[in-house]
Amino acid sequence: MVLAPPWTPVNDFSLDGAMLAVGFLVVGIVASFVAIRLQRLSKFPPPGPRGFKQSPTSRSIFRGRKDIWRQYAEWSKIYGPVFSFRSHRLNIVVLNSAKAVHDLLDIRAKIYSDRPYSAIIELTNQNKPIGRISSQDARFATSRRMAHEELGQKGTLRHLPALERHVKLLLKSLMSDPKHFRQHLRLCQSKSIMMAIYGYPVESDDDPYITIHGNWFKALNSPFLRTGAWFIDSYPILRYLPTWMLGAESHNFITERRASNGQMMNVPFEWTKSEIRAGRSYPSFVANQLSQDNVNPDHEESIKYVVGAMHMSGVDTVLSAMLTFLLMMMLNPEIQKRAQEEVDSVVGSDRLPQLPDRGKLPYVGALIQEVLRFHPPAPLAVTHAVTQDDYYEDMFIQKGSTIVPNVWAVTHDESTYPEPMKFDPMRYLDKSDQDVKSAQPDPRNFVFGFGRRVCAGMYFAEVTLFLQVCSILATFNISKEINTDGVEIIPNVDFTGGHISQPEDFVCRIVPRSDAAVDLIMWDP
């Protein structure tokens, strides 16, 4: 006799079915729970100061601390080289190491070369110049090509005689009125930029274009324009409200900034057009581009926004490096002397340095690299944005995140640049033939930005820097100023905040090196 198992149900089929269904349900619930957990786990953003939201405290960080790059570098010691935080709805990812900036902004440039959308930038009409347009906009590639054509290596060389003339005038001003070196350096760079891009001859500090640019720059560096500082960048719908509803301070800022951007873009551009119509134009960037066939209104607008960005970016960046150069020469007389000896041995004393000397002056080249490393003119470069979801070392970086390259942290990373606060051009020179690897990475790979957004005026910047630095070394000694008690004034090594950071005001003595140097400065061929 075969006994049925005691647990055999009367109705086999329905009980099995019910149990199976319950089983599937349980497995399904567990599986989806695990899947959701796994997905959440795998979508962990880079670590960072969580709960750091836009609050009165964070507002003071964004708007208060001037050297925010140092704040970020301190956070990177806690959270790692890639950290993130939120400001309202903005995801902000800060990159603090050479590896991270290279891996993401150079190697993955295809998706990391956009600019973050910003309602405040749009409201202030700053969204059209090349520095702000999206990498996905059709005008981006043509604008970059145009900039390369006009102020790349070949294009810059066309302006060399004008650049040398402006440096000569700079030397004359430094000799006759050394105390106002900041104004003279600024004027020299403004002359060079305005001539190269608009063909406009800036005559003096009182020139109306110098004033327009000066006002524009002050606002650029205002804490108002710091990444994450604006509530409406997180809630762009608010940009449709009348601006007075954002408060009097914001309303005034937006109104003034809009007018200032308009002036920067339109006034010099219209001046060049009128010169062309009158048949008198220097072969500037604008004149060259407008003289091409088939320039339609769209193309004309692109030209206007490329040169506008070059004007905006090209003056105070170089000025920053030149001021850091003077400060470092004053504080490091032995480095100054060594550089002067190199210039003397290559250039001699009967002419000023010229561009072809550059390759024969390795120490001066290294000195300029060290100036750029010691204080990058744009310590946080310009923010990028990522155009699709991405992972980096298991961290999830959400599409649209704002990416902040902390250039200052990279150039002050002890593992790459030992004793980062020491000014030492020898970092880039091989100490001996056997010790080739001792040379540290060229900071120009970081300070001029990354990937498809790398500085569009890099070559022009390097040429103007070389001519100014080298000509000053050839003709002047820079030393500490003496106060009325006969005591040397030791300057603070301190820098302004903002997108483009420069040494805070300081004093120094700038004296011609010899009678021969005076003759050289005064001699007009």
Ligand code: HEM
């Ligand atoms: C020492 C001098 C300079 C430094 C350190 C510097 C640095 C930079 C940096 C960090 C960026 C952002 C790159 C990025 O987003 O990754 C940039 C962009 C730019 N720079 Fe420079 N710059 C200098 C001089 C100049 C000069 C002289 C010009 C013009 C003649 C210029 C024109 C531009 C333009 C147009 C952009 C925007 C490029 C874009 O968004 O596609 N810069 N620069």
